Amino acid sequence: MAGRTGAGVTGPAGATADAAGAPVDVLAAADPVQAVLAAHRTGRRIALRTSGTTSRPRSVVRSTASWWDSFPAVSALADLGAGARLWLPGPLTASMNLFAAVHAQAVGGQVVDDVSAATHACLTPAVLTTALADGTALRGLRVVVAGDRLTRELADRAAAAGARVGHYYGAAELSFLAWGSADDDLRPFPGVEVEVRDGVLWARSPYLADGYAEGDGPFVRDAQGWATVGDRGGRTAYGRLVVAGRGHLAVLTGGATVLVADVEAALRAAGAGDCVVVGVPHPRLGQLVAAVGTDAEALAAARATGLPELSAAQRPRRWVHLDCWPLTAAGKVDRTAVASLAAQPRHPRAVT
Template structure:
């Protein structure tokens, strides 16, 4: 008889994960922040679609640009990387890992799976007086540093998006070892940077860039998706989710996620590259770039700015800065100011940002 993935509520984790794993069932932690229709669709998928042979864990893609997908994997595909993670972080027997992202996030679920095999004890919270380690996104890590909410932190594992250089510098100044990594729910760890010199292949992984697409050969790859297809592609032992990058002197630079690119007036614009530059401007706390439909050119590049304080930026200042920083096709043409929508793991929720800008819910600068 085929096994089915068992949905559990976030508040039931991590205790129920251990019970389900011991019984040989495949758990999936639901996200309580999902819209009702997304939740209904996921539950319907789980009820109708048996898990593939060998599946022991189910995790979710971030849903940053589309509806989340269910990724299934063996336990070994995660467990093989536990020793490398422990070496990189210098884990000790009594360590506690702070996990600010919800257990529905694949990065948090990884650490919960690690804890079941005598890894660091997990603490699902935004702050902790006990935590000595951290695992989460740069957004969560920056918040922890800003709040001083984890005074005993010794090392941090940070992934999900590019880590701003100033956050690494601040952490190091506080004596916190930082290990940044690039990966995906489908691929797990692909590359890491533990000294600020750039991403290099994670232990056990081979990396290749074909054209501008990142491929990996790895023992940490998932089995694929439950039901609906996704961006995971296979070419023999090599796999890719379509993310773009450059590989020079064994250092990987991730230039964009597979589903982010904006086609505008014959040019291809990678939002993460524009965002990275916008964040360097005075008065900009954060930035999100999306494409809004525009007849004749495909899409217009639009930037949503989170200002350091309300009213500190105006359109003329932003346009002048963009003219100095970007080629004409890559300059944002529409500017907005407001709060950036994020996924539960802290990544930019691009589909929701685009919807809010297109609907007029966010004011123009």
């Protein structure tokens, strides 16, 4: 593998065909769940196409054992076992949903189409927000939220609606890294070691993927078995994991590179609520930093603080309120669509 990024780093984790043949493209199968189960029975590796919401889509290659080894811990944390009925409204093309469906079937549960028949659910924060707004009956459901940050405010709203909420952080390449009740309560997932190097999160566990079918990408593994996809974060004095976001998401403004994860963390600390930072075109500076949120009052309150902890380049110059987030097919916030909306000069909710 080609070297990259510094001493001790072996480079992008590349995947090669094993003795059992080329990895199975499970998303090309008529029934992806059965394709994964069949691959596990025959010892074949599987390939999972990523969504490409933060970079170009890639095919992540992994052994099925890297999923199966995590099943006991997931079953215990989600209280999901034989007889469970899982409501899974998101598409199986999202790895979190495919994993949830495979896990449910492997432990004797089943996926159901109707939330009223469910005992469990697996949702993104955006889909959970929609379910709460629509009055979807969540009382008594064990809801696992993943795919994006679950704020304490949203977790509390779901709990008030009667749901029992759990939240995990991970990546298609790394699988599980941490589990908790919300983003302020994440601790390393059972069997996972987490290390912070220069503000970047690295993990070592049995759940890592092998690499990409294309051979290159943000997934990097070192000689000691530690791996990263470039997510930024840290650890608190109490051992909790703080996740800031994917480090390569940046806005280039006036010659400065602004990492959106840093600005979003400052906005959350200032009480901005659910907020996304994007770059919008500017004729002289290249881009402006824009803060986009779904809570107009919280956004205004954060703006009023002046965000003194941010540099001049980092401070948002455009503030936009949206009634709801545009979503990708996987149920995640569509940052490209958010940036397009924020760039509209006559957006009715924009304040420049």
